[in-house]
Amino acid sequence: xxxxxxxxxMRAVAAQYPTLRSxxxxxxxxxxxxxxxxxxxxxxxxxxxxxLNVDEVKSVATFxxxxxxxxxxxxxxxxCTSISCYLRGCDQLVEHLxxxxxxxxxxxxxxxxxxxxxxxxxxxxxxxxxxxVNNEFVEQVTPESADALIDAxxxxxxxxSAGTAQxxxxxxxxxxxxxxxxxxxxxxxx
Amino acid sequence: MPELIVTRDIxxxxxxxxxxxxxxxxxxxxxxxLKTYQPDDIxxxxxxxxxxxxxxxxxxxxxxxxxxxxxxxxxxxxxxxADESEPGTFKDRMxxxxxxxxxxxxxILTAYATKVHHAFIYVRGELGLAGRQVARAVREAYExxxxxxxxxxxxxxxxxxxxRGAGAYICGEESALMxxxxxxxxxxxxxxxxxxxxxxxGGPTVINNAETLATIPAIVLNGADWYASFxxxxxxxxxxxxxxxxxxxxxxxxxxxxxxxxxxxxxxGGGVWKGKKLKAIIPGGxxxxxxxxxxxxxxxxxxxxxxxxxxxxxxxxxxLDEDTCIVGAVLRMTEFYRDESCGKCTPCREGTYWLxxxxxxxxxxxxxxxxxxxxxxxxxxxxxxxxxxxxxxxxMSISSSIKLFKDEYLYHIREGHCMVGPGALAAAAIAR
Numbered sequence: 001x002x003x004x005x006x007x008x009x010m011r012a013v014a015a016q017y018p019t020l021r022s023x024x025x026x027x028x029x030x031x032x033x034x035x036x037x038x039x040x041x042x043x044x045x046x047x048x049x050x051x052l053n054v055d056e057v058k059s060v061a062t063f064x065x066x067x068x069x070x071x072x073x074x075x076x077x078x079x080c081t082s083i084s085c086y087l088r089g090c091d092q093l094v095e096h097l098x099x100x101x102x103x104x105x106x107x108x109x110x111x112x113x114x115x116x117x118x119x120x121x122x123x124x125x126x127x128x129x130x131x132x133v134n135n136e137f138v139e140q141v142t143p144e145s146a147d148a149l150i151d152a153x154x155x156x157x158x159x160x161s162a163g164t165a166q167x168x169x170x171x172x173x174x175x176x177x178x179x180x181x182x183x184x185x186x187x188x189x190x
Numbered sequence: 191m192p193e194l195i196v197t198r199d200i201x202x203x204x205x206x207x208x209x210x211x212x213x214x215x216x217x218x219x220x221x222x223x224l225k226t227y228q229p230d231d232i233x234x235x236x237x238x239x240x241x242x243x244x245x246x247x248x249x250x251x252x253x254x255x256x257x258x259x260x261x262x263x264x265x266x267x268x269x270x271x272a273d274e275s276e277p278g279t280f281k282d283r284m285x286x287x288x289x290x291x292x293x294x295x296x297x298i299l300t301a302y303a304t305k306v307h308h309a310f311i312y313v314r315g316e317l318g319l320a321g322r323q324v325a326r327a328v329r330e331a332y333e334x335x336x337x338x339x340x341x342x343x344x345x346x347x348x349x350x351x352x353x354r355g356a357g358a359y360i361c362g363e364e365s366a367l368m369x370x371x372x373x374x375x376x377x378x379x380x381x382x383x384x385x386x387x388x389x390x391x392g393g394p395t396v397i398n399n400a401e402t403l404a405t406i407p408a409i410v411l412n413g414a415d416w417y418a419s420f421x422x423x424x425x426x427x428x429x430x431x432x433x434x435x436x437x438x439x440x441x442x443x444x445x446x447x448x449x450x451x452x453x454x455x456x457x458x459g460g461g462v463w464k465g466k467k468l469k470a471i472i473p474g475g476x477x478x479x480x481x482x483x484x485x486x487x488x489x490x491x492x493x494x495x496x497x498x499x500x501x502x503x504x505x506x507x508x509x510l511d512e513d514t515c516i517v518g519a520v521l522r523m524t525e526f527y528r529d530e531s532c533g534k535c536t537p538c539r540e541g542t543y544w545l546x547x548x549x550x551x552x553x554x555x556x557x558x559x560x561x562x563x564x565x566x567x568x569x570x571x572x573x574x575x576x577x578x579x580x581x582x583x584x585x586m587s588i589s590s591s592i593k594l595f596k597d598e599y600l601y602h603i604r605e606g607h608c609m610v611g612p613g614a615l616a617a618a619a620i621a622r
Contacts, residue, residue, distance in 0.1 A: 016351045018265070018308070018391055021373035025315075025356050050373075063375040063532075065357030066315045078316075082277040083476055084434035084508055086522045120359060120526055121277040121476075122316055125434035125506070126441040135318035 002045035006034050010049035020050040024060050028067055037068035073108045073115035074160075075153050078132045081118045084125030093129050094118060096143045100150055113157055193420065195408045195428050196401060197444040200288050206323055208330040211291040217336055219407035223299055224344040227410075232303035236406065238414035240426030244281075245271055245362075245399030246475065246504045248425075248492045255304050255396055257386035264393035268301045268309040269371065272324070272400040273355050273362040275314060276475035277526055278506030281430040281442050282400040286313065286320035289404075290327035294350070296403035298336060299410055301348050304396050308349045312367055315355040325352045359530035363578050364397040366532065377534045378578035401430060421447035425491035429505055435472075436463040436511035445490070452486040455509060466511040470594070474503025476523045477583030479590030500590070515608040516595040520587045521549040527584035538581035541572040545588060552599060553613075555606030562592060562599050 009030050014023035027049055031042035038061045047054045061067045079085075079094050094116075098104055101114050108115040124130040127139035131146075138149060204210040211217070223232060237252030258266060270293070274282040285293055293311070301309045311328070313321040328350050331337045339347045358376045360366045365379035368390045389395025405427065409417045418426045425447035431454055434440045438460035445454065451471065455461065462468050468483045473490070478501040481488070488498045495502045510519060528542040548565055551557050569585035576582060592599060601609045607617035 016349075019372065022371060024373035025354065025370070028356070029354065060373065060375055063358065064315070064355075067356060081522070082526055083472075083519065083523050084278055084440075086519070087435045087508070087510065087514065119316070120529055121275055121279075123274045123280040123283040123314070125278055125280050125432060125508070128434060128440070132316065132318075135316060137319070 001041055002031055002034055006030050007045055007049050010046065014050060021052060023050055024052070024057060025064070028057070028061055032067060036071050071108075071112075073113050074157060075113060075133055076115045076117065078117045078119040078122070079105075080120070080122040080124065080128070080130050082121035082125075084121070085129040088128035090129040093131070093141055093143065093146060096146055097131075097150075100147065113154075193428070193446075194444050195417075195420075196285065196292070196404045196430060197442065199292075200284065205289050206287075206291065206327070208291060208327075208334060211289070215411070216291055217295055217334075219410040220295055220298055220302075220336060221342060223302060223410050224342050224346065229303045229305050232299065232410060235414045236303070236409060239409045239417040240414075240421070240424075241402065241405060241409060241417065242425065242492065243399055244401035244405070244429055244505065246276065246477070248502065251398065251402055254386065254398075255300075257384070258304055258394045258396065259387065262394050264391065265308065266304065266306045266393050267390040267395045268297065268304060268306040269364075269367060269390060269395060269397045270297050270309065270311040270400055270403050271362060271364065271367060271397055272317075272320070273312055273314045273359075273367060274317070274400070275359040275362055275530075276477060276504045276506055277523065278432060278434055278472060278475045278508045279504040280432050280434070281505065283314075283317050283320050284430075284442055285400060285404050286317065286324050290320075290323040291331070292404045292407060293324065293400055294327045294331050295336075296406040297350060298331070298341070298348060299406045300396065300398065300403055301350075302346055306396065307347055308351070310371055310390075311350065311352045312361070312371060313352060313354055314362075315357050321352065321354050328352055358532070359526075360532040360578070360580060363580065366578070367397065368395065375532070377532055378580075380577075422489065422491045422493070424493050425502075431458075431490065432504075432506045433459045433509070434506070435509040436466065436514070437461070437509045438463055447491040448489040448494070450486070451481075451488050451490055451507075454490065454507065455486070459509070462509060462511050464511075466513060468509065469512045469514055470510045470516070472506070472508040472510070472587070474501045475506035476508070476526060477501075477579075477586055478503045479586045480594055482594060501586075513611045515553070515611040515613055516591050516598050517549065517553045517602055518608065518611065518613070520591045521546065521553050523587045524549055524584060527580065531580060531584075535577035535581070537572045538576040538578075538584070541568050541576075541581060542584050544568055545584065549588075552602050553608070555602060557599075557603045559603060561603070562596070566592060 010027040013026040014020050027046040035042045043054050043057045047057045081090050103116050105118050129141050130139045199205045199214050233255045241251045242248045272282050297309050337350050355361050361370045361376040363378050366376040370376040385395040421427045428444050428446050430442050430444045443458040471481045481500050485498045488494050492502050524546050528546045531538045531542045533539045548561050569589045572581045573585050598609050608614045
């Protein structure tokens with residue numbers, strides 16, 4: 001269920017546009033942040049907040065790749081596989097991560113921790129090969145640094161499930177348009 | 191060292207926060223413009239400067255602004271196209287992450303020049319940090335009175351909305367961007383009418399690339415003649431070249447237009463990676479035809495690259511070394527267009543799919559003699575016949591690679607494996 005606060009946020013965002021419909025993308029982000037992916041409840045909440053019908057919202061949500069159709073892992077790893085990363089060995093990197101995580105591209109690990117995806121050019125060709133963890137860049141990745149990254153993410157997730165604040169602080173969370181209006185600039189993972 | 195314009199302060203510490211940006215001359219162009227120029231004056235200055243769009247098409251920016259009707263019943267809008275997704279291009283992301291205020295100041299100046307009171311910055315969804323940086327810069331500019339009502343006491347009002355995309359290359363095409371901003375699927379619109387006449391919400395609309403807008407403050411501050419003193423006769427100024435692929439020092443390099451390709455690759459980029467030989471160059475993002483090494487002395491400007499048989503496009507220069515299988519590289523680029531085709535028109539939706547299927551078959555040594563002419567035939571059925579430029583773009587690397595590297599295609603068909611690279615090594619190992 002999408003909370004009343006989230007619906008309120010959707011209406012607040014819509015005030016920045018000349019039409020309610022223009023706020024579909026930001027509203028879908030708000031719903032996805034709360035639900036984890038675009039559920040029926042998310043579609044209904046967006047439709048209700050923006051006075052659209054559910055099918056209209058669904059047709060938009062299914063067009064864009066950043067809206068998940070099913071529950072993704074806690075950390076979504078997207079490896080760029082476009083031309084510049086291809087020339088710098090991204091295919092080997094994808095294979096390495098598939099082996100390390102025990103999933104194929106497009107799949108989520110059984111423990112629900114990781115979803116491994118391939119992405120189209122992420123505008124980081126000068127530091128190829130690159131990947132993103134929940135939309136934050138990790139650049140010039142080697143198989144070794146990929147392993148170190150997964151180790152660090154495992155640690156983060158362990159801390160989170162143990163409920164310590166430490167893990168929460170470090171975790172890269174996708175920024176919604178609302179959060180980005182109130183938070184300080186994020187820092188790039190090194 | 192040639193003069194830097196858009197990237198001058200890119201490495202200044204904390205240039206992304208307002209006080210530091212101001213210390214380095216930030217918002218002086220805006221103050222000057224509001225005090226001394228009428229909107230039409232700025233349009234004229236930008237026309238005189240010779241600035242051309244940095245998003246790919248290279249259209250004269252001031253001329254584009256001049257297309258807006260003098261009066262219109264509907265509100266006018268400005269869209270900043272920061273949906274950078276062209277493979278090989280990574281300049282706008284750097285500008286937004288490192289110096290977002292420069293972009294915001296360019297947006298305000300452009301909105302003032304075109305008499306717009308509501309501007310949108312459409313930032314690609316995947317660029318999390320860039321989106322947050324731009325949103326924060328806009329917030330700081332609101333608080334400082336550079337955006338909002340009665341800006342710096344001039345009586346000019348402007349609202350700026352930062353809009354986050356959600357993963358669709360096609361939304362970088364101007365009409366699809368507007369559809370997306372209106373809350374629909376990113377399907378391109380039929381032109382004409384052009385956005386300048388009927389654009390966002392049906393009103394006259396200016397759409398400019400992020401780097402183009404980030405250039406405006408310097409032009410307003412230093413004048414048209416100053417800007418026009420850089421570059422060539424028809425391609426004025428400087429631009430950011432994104433260098434990637436098989437080079438020792440990939441990265442963004444701002445150079446005057448007309449700088450030879452060789453200077454970029456050898457002097458800036460430190461030559462081909464690992465001392466290998468150069469095989470081919472993609473000069474303007476994956477939507478542009480290949481150039482051969484004999485074109486290294488071509489000046490990097492719109493006219494010279496066109497005369498050499500390609501396009502300067504978005505300035506994304508990708509270098510391929512001797513061990514790159516061209517069929518494999520072309521397959522990879524074509525997969526991109528297949529995945530990113532929006533599906534609105536049949537030639538692109540079907541064409542990109544079948545091109546990928548054929549290239550895959552060729553790359554894996556199962557191609558047939560007739561596949562090469564068939565590829566060209568499909569390209570012919572797409573070029574100029576798709577609804578928007580995405581379909582045309584998908585054909586560029588294919589038709590140019592068949593022209594320049596036909597022997598490599600035929601080798602795949604004849605021998606059943608790649609001529610160079612890992613595919614060739616694997617085949618050689620099996621043969622032994």
